[in-house]
Amino acid sequence: MSGKPDEDLIYEILSVVGEIPEGCVATYGQIARLIGRERNARLVGKVLSMADMYGEYPCHRVVNHAGKLVPGWDDQRRLLMMEGVPMKDDDHVDIKKCRWEESGG
DNA sequence: TCCATGACATCAA
């Protein structure tokens, strides 16, 4: 089980990212919290930046607290739109409507 | 150890 320290984070982060339902988005802080690393929101982003080499995960469903999309990634907007995610702007999703409620209430 | 970086979060102006 215990491999390199980063592998554990990668596994937990990607595991949560893979749980994000279609048509919803999650924030970095939200994911960081779910894995018990609320302070590691930045690590989430760092892992997602190379998540594509760890498998196919819906990393496009992860945005920052303001619902802003990833800088320099045009496809993200297109991917979110075709999932039915409400957009506020070309660079922001209406996170108030599509925020993933993993607590269920 | 010290310094710089980062797909972040939060506050103040």
Next chain:
DNA sequence: ATTGATGCCATGG
């Protein structure tokens, strides 16, 4: 919305 500052912490030189 934008800019500046601060907190947070893993990673790399």
